[in-house]
Amino acid sequence: MHRPVVGIDLRNVAGSSRGYRRMMNLFYELDRLGSDFEFEWITEPTPLTKAAGLSERTRIVSPRSRMRLMHRPILGHLRPLIWDRTEILHFPTADCWHVPTCKTVVTLHDLAPLHYPEWFFGNKEDEKRYRDHLDRIFKVADRVVTVSEHSRQDLVDQFPTRESKLKVIYQGVGPEFHREEWSDTRKDLFRNNIGAPHGFLLYCGGIDARKNIEFLIEVFRTLTMDPAFRRNLTIVGDVDSSKRGMVDLRSLVKREGLECRVLFPGWISDELLRRYYNAADLFLFPSRMEGFGYAPLEAMACGCPTICSNATSIPETVGQASVLLPPDDPEGWARSIRDLLDDHEKREGLRMKGLDWVKRYDWKETARGFLGVYRETIDLGGQ
Numbered sequence: 001m002h003r004p005v006v007g008i009d010l011r012n013v014a015g016s017s018r019g020y021r022r023m024m025n026l027f028y029e030l031d032r033l034g035s036d037f038e039f040e041w042i043t044e045p046t047p048l049t050k051a052a053g054l055s056e057r058t059r060i061v062s063p064r065s066r067m068r069l070m071h072r073p074i075l076g077h078l079r080p081l082i083w084d085r086t087e088i089l090h091f092p093t094a095d096c097w098h099v100p101t102c103k104t105v106v107t108l109h110d111l112a113p114l115h116y117p118e119w120f121f122g123n124k125e126d127e128k129r130y131r132d133h134l135d136r137i138f139k140v141a142d143r144v145v146t147v148s149e150h151s152r153q154d155l156v157d158q159f160p161t162r163e164s165k166l167k168v169i170y171q172g173v174g175p176e177f178h179r180e181e182w183s184d185t186r187k188d189l190f191r192n193n194i195g196a197p198h199g200f201l202l203y204c205g206g207i208d209a210r211k212n213i214e215f216l217i218e219v220f221r222t223l224t225m226d227p228a229f230r231r232n233l234t235i236v237g238d239v240d241s242s243k244r245g246m247v248d249l250r251s252l253v254k255r256e257g258l259e260c261r262v263l264f265p266g267w268i269s270d271e272l273l274r275r276y277y278n279a280a281d282l283f284l285f286p287s288r289m290e291g292f293g294y295a296p297l298e299a300m301a302c303g304c305p306t307i308c309s310n311a312t313s314i315p316e317t318v319g320q321a322s323v324l325l326p327p328d329d330p331e332g333w334a335r336s337i338r339d340l341l342d343d344h345e346k347r348e349g350l351r352m353k354g355l356d357w358v359k360r361y362d363w364k365e366t367a368r369g370f371l372g373v374y375r376e377t378i379d380l381g382g383q
Helices: 018-022 024-033 073-082 124-140 149-158 160-165 184-193 213-224 249-255 270-279 294-301 314-318 330-342 344-360 363-380
Strands: 005-009 038-042 058-061 086-091 103-107 143-146 166-168 200-204 232-236 282-285 306-309 323-325
Touching: 005 024, 018 024, 024 038, 024 363, 086 363, 103 124, 103 363, 143 149, 143 160, 143 363, 149 160, 149 166, 160 166, 184 270, 200 213, 200 270, 200 294, 213 232, 213 249, 213 330, 232 270, 270 294, 282 294, 282 330, 294 306, 294 314, 294 344, 306 314, 306 330, 314 323, 323 330, 330 344
Parallel strands: 005 038, 005 086, 038 058, 086 103, 103 143, 143 166, 200 232, 200 282, 282 306, 306 323
Antiparallel strands: none
């Protein structure tokens, strides 16, 4: 039985940011469900690849033996030999290298750099290189997969002649995020251990300008003006790395006199993050732009009620299972937070909506979507 070989470029996935690492769930499921394919994971071995328990149809291929040669124009005539077994190349992180003998699938999550160039580029030349890179992707790729209808429409607006190449496949939420039945004693113990004995509001995700963390701190400062409000704000993420367009969050918190109220645990394991989700009173997600947005769904899966920005793809991702607010209305956010904290019935209703809504985001379905794209892409070769 002939099984087409799909090469998947995991160089930027298997050991990268939390969002990219979430995507490893997709490749685990492709290995489990794609019995009519073979897969080559192009990456050096990492803890994420070693723990996968792969079938005999999937093997790890060092990029030193493959991808390095792709960057050398003088060796271009060798590319068909290097990729002689591979029928499809999948680039899940908006990269793309052309191999004439292979079909190409690229995943593009969003176009945030085009909408907020001041946060992503040091100069106009960098921005132009990015636009040229996107043009090259659409020229080379047989299929471009994006993660929401909002992102698809954004891509159509920017590249109207390439609409036929686009396909939407939603991401999933892994089983590592789930509701745990905690006693009040256990919850109190956890909150005491993290320095939030009176409860806490939670943010988890990237720390960059589009995530709107300064706004979140402003909302929290408004809440703390009420002496009866004793909860903490916990911001999970790498707050110490410098990002363009960001103020120093620790300095901001100190200037606002909130050092004892805002907690920065840094990056934490998924196991510990699940506990934070389970113990939090509310999850807050004020992002200005998302292609998809994993974190609110992870919070929902753990039974944590959410308040999210109504910007870009977020309403599509969270549906009616979250309170949605403009990302530039601190008083509105503070008011909604107070209302939810004061209304147990409303909070429980939101919790149940989230638990039900998040069931639709299954990595198995994501994998089935990509397997369909691979089959369609191979069929293109016969046309």
